[in-house]
Amino acid sequence: MDQETEIQNADSDSDSYTDVLIVGAGPAGLMALYWMAVYGVRARIIDKRGTKVFTGQADGLRPRTLELFDSMGFQHRVIHEGHVAVEANFWVPDRNGKLTRQGPHCSPKINESNHHNMLLTQGRVERFVIDAIQNYSDLEIERGIIAESFEYDENLENDLDAYPITVGLRTLSDEEANPVHLTTNTNESGQQIPNEQGRGSLLPDDWNELIQKSHIRKTKIETVKAKFIIGCDGAHSWTRKQVNIPLDGSVTDHIWGVIDIVPLSNFPDMRRLGTITHSSGTILVIPRERNLVRLYVPVQIVNNTSDTRFDRSAITLEMIKTRIQDIISPYTFDFQICDWWAAYQIGQRIAPSFNKGSRIYLAGDAVHTHSPKVGLGMNMSMQDGFNIGWKVAMVAIGAANPAILNTYTEERHPLAEMLLEFDKLWSGEFTETNENGVANSDKAERMVDVVEKFMDFADGLKVYYSESLLVWKDSKDIGSDATLNLIPGERIPPVKLRNQAEGNSKWTTRLFESDGLFRIIILAGDIRTEEQKKRVEILGTVLAGKDQTKISPIHRYVHIPGHKDQIRVITIHSAPWKEVEFFDFPEILRPFDPIMGWGYGDIWCDGFCDWDPHCQGKGYEKWGVDRTRGAMLILRPDQYIGWAGELEEVDEMTAYLDGVLVKMPTSEL
Known part of the structure; x- marks a missing residue:
């Protein structure tokens, strides 16, 4: 056998x-x-x-x-x-x-x-x-x-x-x-x-x-x-x-044909997204990679009172081609290469x-x-x-x-x-x-x-996620001054930032990796002012667990494989890049690893970059955040905002995380 x-x-x-x-x-x-x-x-x-x-x-x-x-x-x-x-x-x-x-x-x-x-x-x-x-x-x-x-x-x-x-x-x-x-x-x-x-x-x-x-x-x-x-x-x-x-x-009563072809046509916009309307229907034109163009075209109407599906075998590639030629006339249309085609009746x-x-x-x-x-x-x-x-x-x-x-x-x-x-x-x-x-x-x-x-x-600019265990939308108006466009349940609008240690720029869509971690985003504001620097230092003391009156969320939750922690802290300040130093920030915000060194990737600046036209130092404005006082928020692993508030509201932020994450056994804290 x-x-x-x-x-x-x-x-x-x-x-x-x-x-x-x-x-x-x-x-x-x-x-x-x-x-x-x-x-x-x-x-x-x-x-x-x-x-x-x-x-x-x-x-x-x-x-x-x-x-x-x-x-x-x-x-x-x-x-x-x-x-x-x-x-x-x-x-x-x-x-x-x-x-x-x-x-x-x-x-x-x-x-x-x-x-x-x-x-x-x-x-x-x-x-x-x-x-x-x-x-x-x-x-x-x-x-x-x-x-x-x-x-x-x-x-x-x-x-x-x-x-x-x-x-x-x-x-x-x-x-x-x-x-x-x-x-x-x-x-x-x-x-x-x-x-x-x-x-x-x-x-x-x-x-x-x-x-x-x-x-x-x-x-x-x-x-x-x-x-x-x-x-x-x-x-x-x-x-x-x-x-x-x-x-x-x-289901609909219209049968549609779709083809991916390399077109042979004198239609001026065959390589532009758009539509072509005729008295007998409208074609959707979608230019693609490798000179391909996708065309959607209505083929025929079926009697669908019984809510049944049509027989796809009744539709041929030649039938779809003929319909396109009718609608696009007087322009010509043909092809020698058809990468794929199908007929459908979508419900x-x-x-x-x-x-x-x-x-x-x-x-x-x-x-x-x-x-x-x-x-x-x-x-x-x-x-x-x-x-x-x-x-x-x-x-x-x-x-x-x-x-x-x-x-x-x-x-x-x-x-x-x-x-x-x-x-x-x-x-x-x-x-x-x-x-x-x-x-x-x-x-x-x-x-x-x-x-x-x-x-x-x-386009996904808004998702409208409602209040839940993962989305805190409390009754206070946190958006009036500090987080106008940082709305729990929505994505964080992308901006380009400068890394404080090296000066290179990066979009937040890449900075906030899909690596499985929750992130505390500290918008530290302008720490050149004594008052704001003091606020950030106090926050650092709390996060480091040195304030006995408050609970720090750092090192509090069950770790995930490959990471020492479930929480990563990213700090973004608003002062000019050259007027602030990496070591001006509390150590908890730039943690030291005996093998990998300092957390250089954890401190960022919303500052102007001469050589990058996308890095304009206007992120705080796009987010609706006061450039002096800043704000704080939690990003879920899928980059949607779970919680937003002020730098002093660590207790509330920790309460949010406590409801979502599993705490480490007391003996391991």
Whole structure:
């Protein structure tokens, strides 16, 4: 009997255990896995596909997502490969029916982030996240595996040492893991032709993914017991169905085609983001990397009164091409290279809850589906995974209060509702007829209005996280003088700062790394004044534990793997760089390590830099903080503000942290 036959015929002889099982290795699943790697969690991630995504899928990246990438250390790779999209043109018929350009239109908040909208295929983004995971851990994606059975013992839910989840896994055959639609394309006659995916069409760091790297297992069937499960397995989520969480909403009555091609066209704006409107529909034009352009186009309307899905086999590549040629006329359109194409009928649906109890969580398309035309699907999915990932990971290693898990649905569900509202308004502008009877000449203005209405949400400039254990929004008006734009539950607006010890500049999106730590950010103000210097010295005394009347949060909480502490203190002062010295600050703010030396990376200056036009010394103004008195805040591991207050309010800050983090045993304090 050969090895393959032996594996197929074997039965599972034992159960395996893992703290966290992630189902689905798409954008949400990979972001959740990132946190498992950061915190050293015993975790597994399975995916039914035999390989990662190479072509197609999502391609839009919003500023907030890019800020997170910066904190994870790979945003430079996105910049190197991606296509920046900050302006959009809208082509509409004039009174004589001739297509005319309206625009370019640019976001009025283009400089609210140090990163701008970019376009890059999902496959490359997944590559970058996978590489970031490997910087922390040897966790790998187990491909070609599906979950087939599920049991959940609710009686064990409150016992954090128990494994209440039991999942049966099965290793797929090569044919099952790489179905025909993933290994073939369709020619103009509707025939299936091989997909010539090889080294020539991939970047070198994806070459190994072409090779099947299946671990030799004793069995083809495996039973896994887990403490937590995170379902990131798409719109038809197996995980969601196991816990009977529905998707509420409906499907649309329009069928859309999408193609990634290298265009052969005389249309002037084929390499510019925008739309082309015709009496029979509107095309969305999205320029991409490697001379690719993505086009979304309405193909046909279906009778959808029964709320059923259409047969995708009825749509061909030639049909999509013909529709584009009709709408873009009198300009020409053709192509020789088609990297990927698909047809879809998206439903705008949302789950009433993103969790089942305290052990089962869902993220991404598993809990919200919409059209891809708003360019938010990958962003929302990744931010879902980013949100639940660090929370589950911290609870799994015993470093955080399990009650923080309750904030996941509270924080992400309202954003998913906003996403669906945005999609309904935006997608409605692409249909053949306007129910309000508005002329096409007004379409550009309407589209701009929709975009601007949802801009803060879509770009991630605002997330609207409500008050919770992780977000303290107390009754006092802390924003009136000291922290006007530093709002608990929101991201900290990015600025570029100078390092006090070396003078080099860095964006806060990179400074505040996604390394699993909570951060105390001390905005020390102008310590050239005696009064302010005294305030900072008193704060240093308290944080160092030298004030017996107050409790210091430093060294108080359970450590996470790879770190001596759960808290890192970053100080940012507002005095001119040359008029303050590194050693002017209390030692607790620049701690000394007998091997690594002083904490030179902990003291920063909001000061002007002659050689860096982005480092203008205006961060305090952008944050709305008084340059003399400063302020203090807590950043969560995901860079959202958890608490904000004055330098003297260490007791309240510590109370916030006590509610979130697990304290060290008294004997170890």
